[in-house]
Structure formats: structure tokens, C-alpha cells
Amino acid sequence: MSYTNTKPAVQKWHEMIKTRDMSILSELLADDVVFRSPVAFKPYEGKQVVYFILTNVIQVFENFTYHREFFTEDEQSVVLEFSAIVSEKQLKGIDMIRFNEQGQIVEFEVMIRPKQGLEALAVQMAERFAKYQPA
Numbered sequence: 723m724s725y726t727n728t729k730p731a732v733q734k735w736h737e738m739i740k741t742r743d744m745s746i747l748s749e750l751l752a753d754d755v756v757f758r759s760p761v762a763f764k765p766y767e768g769k770q771v772v773y774f775i776l777t778n779v780i781q782v783f784e785n786f787t788y789h790r791e792f793f794t795e796d797e798q799s800v801v802l803e804f805s806a807i808v809s810e811k812q813l814k815g816i817d818m819i820r821f822n823e824q825g826q827i828v829e830f831e832v833m834i835r836p837k838q839g840l841e842a843l844a845v846q847m848a849e850r851f852a853k854y855q856p857a
Contacts, residue, residue, distance in 0.1 A: 724823065725796060725797040725798045725821060725823060725825075726797075727821065727823065727824055727825025728793070728797045728798060728799075728800065728821045728825060729793070729797065730825060731750060731821055731825035731826070731827070732791065732800050732802075732819075734746055734749075734750060735750060735819075736788065738750070739780065739786070739788070742780065744776075744777045744780070747773055747776060747777065748769075748773065749826075750825075750826060750827055751769045751772055751773060751826060751827050752769070752822055752824075752826035752827060752828045753768070753769050754767070754768070754769075754828065755767075755768070755769055755772045755826075755827055755828055755829070755830065756772075756828070756829050756830070757771070757772040757775055757776075757830045757831075757832075758829075758830070758831035758832070759775070759832060760815070760832050760833055760834045760840055760843075761840065761843065761844040761847065771854075772830065774854055775847075776830075778847065778850045779843070779847065782808055782843060782846040782847065782850075783806035783807070783808060784806060784807040784808065785805070785806060785807050786804060786805075786806040787804060787805050787806070788802050788803065788804050789803045789804065789805065790802075790803045791803070798820060798821055799818065799819060799820045799821070800818075800819050800821075801816050801817070801818050801819075802816065802817040802819070803815075803816050804816070804817065808839060808842040808843045808846060809842040809845070809846065810842075811838050811839040811841075811842040812839060813834050813835065813836065813839025813840065813842075813843065814834070814835055814839075815832060815833055815834035815835065816832070816833050817830065817831075817832055818830070818831040818832075818833070819831075
């Protein structure tokens with residue numbers, strides 16, 4: 723298996739975050755993508771709900787910055803370390819992203835600390851999810 727599309731996909735991801743052009747996200751997400759949230763017990767499955775989560779979370783984060791990235795040896799996965807502010811609470815976290823051979827995201831897991839930052843994010847996202855209506 724060759725994952726030569728992973729690094730270009732990660733570059734697209736960074737470009738999307740920098741420009742806030744979320745249309746890029748649609749081509750980056752596989753249809754069967756799974757998202758594991760730091761605040762939800764059950765994973766979210768499918769492109770539509772994951773698109774909703776990621777486009778909203780980027781609006782909630784202030785001063786969002788990536789610091790480091792680590793690729794697995796087979797280059798199928800990357801871990802991106804970030805910091806942000808939510809409701810005046812500083813937080814740090816990592817995005818653990820796994821790609822398929824086509825360079826699409828098949829798994830996206832987020833871990834965040836400290837608890838106060840995570841709680842602030844949970845409150846903001848709960849408000850947005852209350853308005854979420856899948857087609």
C-alpha cells in the first residue's frame with residue numbers, strides 16, 4: 723500500500739485552515755469518514771456530519787495555530803498539534819488524522835486539554851449542534 727497522497731492532502735488541509743476556504747474540505751473527506759470528538763462518547767460517521775463539525779469548530783476556535791506535525795512511518799496518518807482560544811479559555815490539542823490511498827480523510831480524532839478549554843468548546847459546539855438538521 724502506498725500513501726503518497728497523504729502529504730499533499732495535509733498541505734491542502736493547512737491551506738484550507740489558513741484561507742478558511744472550507745470548500746476544500748468536501749474533497750478531503752471520504753464518504754465513510756469517522757470523527758471521534760473529545761466531548762462525545764460515540765463517534766460521528768459520514769461525510770455530512772463530519773463536514774458540519776469541522777466547519778463549525780473552525781469558527782469557534784480563536785487564534786487557532788498549528789505548531790508541529792508527526793507522520794507515521796507508512797505516511798497513512800498524521801498528528802497535528804494545535805493551540806486555540808475558546809470563550810477566553812486557552813487550549814492545546816492534537817488532531818490525529820488517517821487517510822486512505824486517495825488522500826482522503828477516513829478517520830479524524832481530536833484530543834484537547836485542559837478540561838476548562840474542552841468544556842468551553844463543548845458548550846459552543848452544543849449550541850451549534852442544536853441547530854444542525856441533516857438533510
